[in-house]
Amino acid sequence: MQEIKSVESADVAGKRVVVRVDLDVLQGDAIQDGRLHAAVPTLRLLKEKGASKITVIGHAGRPHGEVIESFRLAPVEARLRALAPDIEFEVKENLRFDSREEANDPEFAKELAALGDVFVNESFGNAHRAHASTVGITKFLPSYAGLQFAKEVTYIVAARTPPQGSIAVLGGAKFETKRPLIEKLLATYSEVLLGGALGNDVIRARGLPVGNSLVSDEPVPVSIASNDKISTALDAVLKNVDAGAERTALIVDTQDNETIVDIGPGTATAWATKVSEAPFILWNGTMGIYEDGFTIGTDAIARAIAERGMRALVGGGDTVAAIGKIKLDPEKVFVSTGGGSMLELLTNGTLPAIEALKS
Numbered sequence: 001m002q003e004i005k006s007v008e009s010a011d012v013a014g015k016r017v018v019v020r021v022d023l024d025v026l027q028g029d030a031i032q033d034g035r036l037h038a039a040v041p042t043l044r045l046l047k048e049k050g051a052s053k054i055t056v057i058g059h060a061g062r063p064h065g066e067v068i069e070s071f072r073l074a075p076v077e078a079r080l081r082a083l084a085p086d087i088e089f090e091v092k093e094n095l096r097f098d099s100r101e102e103a104n105d106p107e108f109a110k111e112l113a114a115l116g117d118v119f120v121n122e123s124f125g126n127a128h129r130a131h132a133s134t135v136g137i138t139k140f141l142p143s144y145a146g147l148q149f150a151k152e153v154t155y156i157v158a159a160r161t162p163p164q165g166s167i168a169v170l171g172g173a174k175f176e177t178k179r180p181l182i183e184k185l186l187a188t189y190s191e192v193l194l195g196g197a198l199g200n201d202v203i204r205a206r207g208l209p210v211g212n213s214l215v216s217d218e219p220v221p222v223s224i225a226s227n228d229k230i231s232t233a234l235d236a237v238l239k240n241v242d243a244g245a246e247r248t249a250l251i252v253d254t255q256d257n258e259t260i261v262d263i264g265p266g267t268a269t270a271w272a273t274k275v276s277e278a279p280f281i282l283w284n285g286t287m288g289i290y291e292d293g294f295t296i297g298t299d300a301i302a303r304a305i306a307e308r309g310m311r312a313l314v315g316g317g318d319t320v321a322a323i324g325k326i327k328l329d330p331e332k333v334f335v336s337t338g339g340g341s342m343l344e345l346l347t348n349g350t351l352p353a354i355e356a357l358k359s
């Protein structure tokens with residue numbers, strides 16, 4: 001893969017720099033600021049290298065080209081300034097208030113480019129989207145990857161060819177979108193542990209009951225369902241959809257009115273052991289409905305990674321939240337800031353914003 005240029009090699013002394021930052025961190029009235037933390041080293045480097053002005057651009061939410069008050073960036077800007085009080089920068093309003101951003105409109109890209117002399121992309125979470133601020137702008141300015149962006153590419157590309165005996169752990173939903181990745185991982189990893197709705201899909205395809213659990217509309221092909229590299233839960237936490245009562249049982253005992261909400265304690269223990277014995281772990285997606293408090297499986301895997309101290313690549317919103325509760329060795333565990341971009345890069349080996357930085 002052709003190398004992208006890092007901001008470390010950029011000549012920015014006396015120049016205006018436009019930095020695309022992942023500002024999509026609003027969660028209701030709260031701010032999940034991990035992505036903002038990740039951008040601060042790049043902003044600090046630009047200051048140290050003598051940039052005359054730093055302009056931060058980004059988006060929040062999906063306003064679809066309309067100005068929506070709840071998506072204004074003022075609270076995000078305030079948090080970013082609190083994280084980097086020693087750095088002067090300007091933050092432009094939500095790019096997605098203008099429909100031309102998502103359309104990758106060349107005129108809008110040119111307007112963004114007019115804000116600076118150099119462009120730095122520090123928004124890996126949006127690297128899988130060909131928008132004006134991630135792709136179009138690179139046609140008008142010398143363009144570089146931010147420090148975090150460059151690390152993301154390095155770690156994720158390396159995870160496409162893992163050491164022998166490595167294990168991939170996947171959760172979440174949407175089998176139809178993750179099928180290409182699963183097929184890729186089956187060719188390169190020793191075992192793939194499937195939790196969440198992805199696990200439900202394979203459990204169903206193997207002729208076992210899933211009750212009223214979330215499943216994909218697309219059937220799992222026999223080539224995947226019959227692959228002995230794929231492991232699914234043997235027991236699960238089940239919730240009765242009528243009474244709301246919960247119980248733990250073997251998958252084979254799942255009733256029609258029950259929903260699988262997490263892998264069971266037996267599976268969690270077995271998978272944690274497998275994880276602790278692997279040389280490398282790729283993990284994306286929770287093992288249960290984490291946001292509703294079903295955390296047994298996800299937390300077990302997080303603890304195994306932390307206690308064993310093996311190399312790991314972790315990504316995905318709730319997955320990052322789970323791993324964030326546990327002290328990890330940053331030299332061994334890389335936490336990606338972009339779930340969707342991470343999955344697409346693992347699958348395809350490149351992303352629109354990466355290709356744009358090569359030109």
